[in-house]
Amino acid sequence: MAQEIRIGCWAGAWGDSSAYARQLVERGDLDYLIADHLAEVTMALLARRRTRDAGGGYVPDVVESLGPLLGRIRDQGLRLITNGGGLDPHGCAAALRAAAARAGVDLRIAVVMGDDLLDQADDLRADPRIAAALPPRPLTLNAYLGARPICVALDGGADVVVTGRCADSALALGALMHEFGWDDQAYDLLSAGSLVGHILECGTQCTGGLFTDWETVPGWDDMGAPIAVCREDGTAVITKAPGTGGLVSVGTVAEQIVYEIGDPGAYVLPDVVCDWRAVRLEQHGPDRVAVRGARGHPPTTAYKASATYRDGHRLVGTAMVGGLDAGAKARRAGHAILARAGRLAGAAGHRPFTHTSVEVIGAGDTYGRGRRNDAAREVVLKVAARHPDAAALAVLAREVAPAALAMAPGITGMFGGRARPAPAIGVASALVAKDRVRVRVHLDDEVREVAIAPGRACAPAASPPLDGSGRECGDRRGxxxxxxxxxxxxxxxxxxxxxxxxxxxxxxxxxxxxxxxxxxxxxxxxxxxxxxxxxxxxxxxxxxxxxxxxxxxxxxxxxxxxxxxxxxxxxxxxxxxxxxxxxxxxxxxxxxxxxxxx
Structure with missing residues (x-):
């Protein structure tokens, strides 16, 4: 059994830089290379992409970035885990096999299946709670699977594991369960492994990317992708490849830990309910941060399942406005554009826009009315609307550019050309009982059923919130x-x-x-x-x-x-x-x- 293993994450989103994959392969000294390409918005984008291209259900970055590196990956004995299979894990695996064949590399590629529940949508609606949460005609419906099927694939000898929708942190946790033999009841260890996965999952967000003290972070042009050095007891050290830019500090890692977790004492994942309130960080030298203190509780009996669905159309048009009182000029122009387009669309037989938005970026609109600056001298005007019918939004699209001739002085720079209506893809979520989801691993010519721990029926106890009354306490002098x-x-x-x-x-x-x-x-x-x-x-x-x-x-x-x-x-x-x-x-x-x- 390994004493410690090194896991590096080369992608924190669809569209992340391909440079990180090469950096980690060449300089990371890794055992595992993982990539988290999916988010709720990503599933919506893949759904929209698949409506235009039946083969467009997986993230192309997986093959484009890893293809040129497969020979070196094989020589190093690196194992790959990615959720870039998206809506089409088999399609992603097939593309990887083709890339491996071109490189003369033999790889055993496993595919985790079972997250796609679209064919079961009608049956699932027999549960009134699910019926109330799901849209009537979803484009996609996918459960967030956990780490156990990834572990099963690795136990079976897979060099590469391709999944569809799973919990982001499960990519690292699956490798840790395989390497250290953690079972499904080792809740503190599962929480610790999930914490490692959570820190890694957004790539360079934990190595100085987006850091509050951005001016202290060197080497943005060659940011170091994150590496976790993990031990059997659940402790880990977060670091990056030597000689790369970025920063691994208590602050950069702490910022990633609090990212999108909601209740930190009851962060619900498929394999474990995590309690990270007692997690401690310690700087162990330059670009090395030790992590410890995660606690865990039994998981729930349900998977979160997310659906995407068509939700009409939207249009966003932008223009630069400059000169004196640019903020005030832009705001008046934006409302005038919407008023005229709404009138013209109504005359053409369309119903009113369902939602509209005017934001003047640079004049404080995102901060709220009380913090606006109408005297700002250069701003970007954004005019947007939604409507069930793209034809109604096409009227608005035609009316953005004419503002440069008919309204305020200083309107220029229609960003990205003339705006066009685009489908709006909504996201909805429901809880689906784990025993309704059949999880499988496809490896070679074999399909392996994966037994999933049933979990505990009662809901996890929420952490006590801080008093939100707004009462000020203590010494206010200072x-x-x-x-x-x-x-x-x-x-x-x-x-x-x-x-x-x-x-x-x-x-x-x-x-x-x-x-x-x-x-x-x-x-x-x-x-x-x-x-x-x-x-x-x-x-x-x-x-x-x-x-x-x-x-x-x-x-x-x-x-x-x-x-x-x-x-x-x-x-x-x-x-x-x-x-x-x-x-x-x-x-x-x-x-x-x-x-x-x-």
Missing amino acids: EPVPLSRIAHARSGDKGNDANIGVIARLPEYLPAIREQVTAERVREFFEHHLEGDVTAWELPGLYAVNFLLTDVLGGAGGTTSLRYDPQGKAYASMLLELPVTVPSALLDLDRPAPGGAV
């Missing part, structure tokens, strides 16, 4: 500073919800964050977008607070929202402007090295 002075943060999306993790730069700053950066203040900060509520939880091990904002992104997934930031990626950077009051004596403490001193 110096007003932006939150960025005492914290760093990361944000992301889950469907129509957004997650913002705020991490104290020093443990001494956590009380000020807990007392002043409350759920109520976060709610007020994003009230111009928020349709749901805000819940906050503490992660004492990371000196962090995690916020979940529900119904805040303006749509059923990033491919239906009309927002310029449909996935809440800028929310953390915006929240870091929130003013807080900190005792001067604390501000006089030595500023920590990048990433804090967790």
Whole structure:
């Protein structure tokens, strides 16, 4: 049994740089190379792609990036795991086999099947809860499978494992279960392995990408892809290949841990319910961060299943506006364009637009009405709308460019040419009992049924949230500073919800964050977008607070929202402007090295 194994992740999304695959193969000294290509929005994009091309259901990056490296991968004995199979794992595997044949390389490629539930959609609707959650005619319906089938494929001798939809973290956890023999009841270990997978899954997001202290991160042109050095006891060290850019610090890793997890004490995955509130990080020298402290509980009896569906059409048109009072000019132009297009579309027999949006980027519109700057001198005007009929949006498309002749001075630069209507693909989710999902591994000419641990029927206990009343406590004397002075943060999306993790730069700053950066203040900060509520939880091990904002992104997934930031990626950077009051004596403490001193 291996004492430790090295797992590197070369892709954190569809479209990630192919340079990371070569970097890790040439300089990573790895045992496993994984790639996480899927997200909810990715499944929607693949669904739209497959409507135009029946063979377009998998992520082409898998073959394009790995094809030239297959000879070297085979020589090193590297094993590959990817969820780039998307909606067509067999198609992805076939393309990889063809690439291997061209390279003169013999690879045993396993395919994990069972996540595609589209053929069962009608039967599943017999459950009223599923029927209420699913659209009537889904384009796709896929369960988030876990790590056990990946482990089974590796146990069978696969060199490459291609999956469809699975939990992102399962890619690494499957390798760890295979290497260390972890069973389905080793919940603390499964949680620790899932934590490793979660840190790796977004690629360079844990090695300095998107880091709050971006100015401290060297070598953006050659960012180091992440590597986890993992041990049988569940502990790990996060690092990167030598001689690469980027930064692996307590801060960069902590930001990735809080990314999109919701309740940190009950983060539900297919194999385990994770409790990461006591996770601790320790800097072990340059670009080496040790991770420990994950705890786990039995999984649930259900898989999350996500469906994509046609949700009409949308159109987004943009133009630059410059000069005096550009913000005010652009905003008036945007509303005028929508008014005229709506009138003309109505005259042509169309119903009103179902949703419209005007945002003036550069004039503070994404921050809300109270923080606008109409005097901004150069902005981008965005005009957008949704409608069931693409023909109604075609009327709007024709009316964006004429604004440069008929409205405010300084309108120029129609970005990307004239806007065109595009299908809007929505995302919906439901819980499907695991015993309704038949999981299989195809390897060589054999199909192996995979036994999945049944889980525990009762729902996982939610962590107690922090008080969101907004009451200010303690000594308020001190110096007003932006939150960025005492914290760093990361944000992301889950469907129509957004997650913002705020991490104290020093443990001494956590009380000020807990007392002043409350759920109520976060709610007020994003009230111009928020349709749901805000819940906050503490992660004492990371000196962090995690916020979940529900119904805040303006749509059923990033491919239906009309927002310029449909996935809440800028929310953390915006929240870091929130003013807080900190005792001067604390501000006089030595500023920590990048990433804090967790």
